[in-house]
Amino acid sequence: EGATISGIAFTKDEAEITIKGVKDQPGVAAKILGPIGDAKIEVDMIVQNVGSNGLADFTFTVSRNTLKNAMKVIEKNKKIMSYESVSSKNNIVKVSIVGVGMRSHAGIAGRMFKCLAKNKVNIRMISTSEIKISVVIDQKNLEIAVQALHNEFKLNKK
Amino acid sequence: EGATISGIAFTKDEAEITIKGVKDQPGVAAKILGPIGDAKIEVDMIVQNVGSNGLADFTFTVSRNTLKNAMKVIEKNKKIMSYESVSSKNNIVKVSIVGVGMRSHAGIAGRMFKCLAKNKVNIRMISTSEIKISVVIDQKNLEIAVQALHNEFKLNKK
Numbered sequence A, B: 001e002g003a004t005i006s007g008i009a010f011t012k013d014e015a016e017i018t019i020k021g022v023k024d025q026p027g028v029a030a031k032i033l034g035p036i037g038d039a040k041i042e043v044d045m046i047v048q049n050v051g052s053n054g055l056a057d058f059t060f061t062v063s064r065n066t067l068k069n070a071m072k073v074i075e076k077n078k079k080i081m082s083y084e085s086v087s088s089k090n091n092i093v094k095v096s097i098v099g100v101g102m103r104s105h106a107g108i109a110g111r112m113f114k115c116l117a118k119n120k121v122n123i124r125m126i127s128t129s130e131i132k133i134s135v136v137i138d139q140k141n142l143e144i145a146v147q148a149l150h151n152e153f154k155l156n157k158k
């Protein structure tokens, strides 16, 4: 595959905010994140998948100590946008495999996902870039996921 | 914000495959991408958002000329997994803003999304990494999106 995984990275102390059923039309993503940016709340991941029936789900992650603040901002902006529900989870973490030549994402991702499955780790969210595959999982699975991925991609040998 | 946007990147000729309503339990993501990797189909983005009622939606993008092949692989593996529907769209593109110091993602993302909204460009998917915010949009909006983002982030001045 030509890909070389150079490391496993993880971000602890994250929380996710999910807004389900927003209108899938221009301007909605800006209405959600504009006020969060104005409140100087740092955002890590932003994930939205393809919608259906004109609605989409929108999730972003923040550091755990700004979750309350971020939820207040969403609550305050309720009037300017319609959605079905807002929920948050404060004990999640992000685990990523980092490497070059990930063009063969499917083969690498397949191995990553299979490794997590073998260790009974459920994947809550997935997001990728050219050099990284990131998953959000429950915090309780952090140690086992990082250890298992180190073994899978043989990163233990120094 | 301290962020500096260094450029706008885009990937043409992409297609997306969305599998809605897969079981949100360990092993499912591996069942979807394992066979795609085995068929040596290159995957670009992989996006999954938080599920509800035990189900989640899973999307990945491939280059347009491998869409038929990828759909055949999904079809063949129907027996080993349950899902509500599979759909694909073959005229999508990925547009990204790239920069360092994106920790203030929300402010930067807000500007990106507002810019796209002003130009009536609907965002189909969103995925981020530490140095990049990527959106998937309809191909027909590619030129206007790239031009508008260049103006917004003042990248025209050489």
Ligand SMILES: C[C@@H](O)[C@H](N)C(=O)O
Binding pocket: A022, A023, A024, A025, A026, A027, A028, A029, A030, A048, A056, A058, B113, B121, B122, B123, B124
């Ligand atoms: C849901 C949201 O991304 C919407 N499609 C927009 O363009 O803003």
Ligand SMILES: C[C@@H](O)[C@H](N)C(=O)O
Binding pocket: A113, A121, A122, A123, A124, B022, B023, B024, B025, B026, B027, B028, B029, B030, B048, B056, B058
């Ligand atoms: C939907 C899929 O990601 C599932 N949660 C898994 O862990 O494989």
